[in-house]
Amino acid sequence: MTLLTPHLILVALAALWTLIAATVLLILLSHALRRGRSRHREELDRRARPLVVRFALAEEDDPALEGTLARASGAFGDRVDERLLSVLETLRGDSRERIVALLVDRGHPPRLRRRARSRRTTVRAAALRRLGQLALPTDEDLIRGATADPSPVVAAIAIRAAASYPGRASVAAALERLRGRGEVPALVVVTSLIAQGAASADALAAIREGLVDPSSRVRAACAQTLGELTSTADAAALGRLLRRDPTPGVQLAAATALERVGRASAVPALLDGTRSPWGPVRTHSLLALLALPREVTAAALAEVARRPDPLLTPLLAAQPAPPSPEAHP
């Protein structure tokens, strides 16, 4: 006996086709809804953008325009906020201060602070990013505290946002994340440190102190930062790190930094670096030597050339020959 009667097969097929048709219809409907929402947002943005830009660039107070923007509410108000935050990222000076004041007037910071405590990581991350953009003094502790967030994504955003408050405490908060758990990429920390080191002498001093930190990840990040900041005053310290640090990753960071900030005093350390058992350290030590004037590196480069090395010999051979006195009388 079989249950698959022709009638049953027809009913099953009809049900299947109905299901497929309903699914396709739902997909089309959701796509149309999304497009509609996106178009609506674009339309609101087109209205909000000129107002926000005029406000940002105004040389004199324009109470009517300010009132329009301050009172904007609902979906249009949300787009006004978005545009204000977008423009805020681009501007500095008076225009920036004016936009921050308007966002405060619109009650934006308290909303962001609430969201910064949300249970959803994406909401927390977005709120912290924006609070960092606003850089209000009242949010310094909140942002710095969020660098210890259990979510690496939120912590990474908070570390970037902490750069709006450059100084010892923010450098320490960023480096602390490198010491304990390794989920936050070192590049995020370095980017924050670069911004802070460029803006604050205290932050720069804290970054320099990081070169002797017990954590190798901290030492490497600080070395990389000083290289990016093109801090030639640190060439000697970076040379010492290259020579004495037991961790190849730190030696590599020091050699790479010296490619940008090397000085004649670093030549002995770089020459030592070309003898490292670690290929990348040898390579970057040689590249740092090659970045210096030939007058101070000629003897060191001659020594490297005498040693056959599968990594360094081709690199040296690819260098253009120094001009001879005969060629340029």
Place this chain on the structure above:
Amino acid sequence: MAHILVVDDDPDIVELVSLKLRAGGHEVTVAGSGEAARDVLASRRDVDLAVVDHMMPGMTGVDLVRALRAEGSQLRILMLTARSQERDLENGFTAGVDDYMTKPFSPRELAARVGAMLARR
């Protein structure tokens, strides 16, 4: 008054830069990409200066400048770039950029730099 081309894919920055330059009495044409900028420059010979964003999808600002210089263009070019891309500025100057500003920037400084570049004509 000069004719200035603003090349940026971010509508907010385009609006901001354009309004500031128009307020200074300049004529402004906008291009949303490097490719669009080349089209504008091919059809408009009266552009005096271009304000070009560094990071754009497709043809970057540096690609655009390199292509223009390869064609022998003498157009004055001011590049806008994020601070984190400072290393790329070396490439920018090698490619033929005349001046640059890092974001975030002051609109007043932008207008002053544009004015100074135009005065050097």
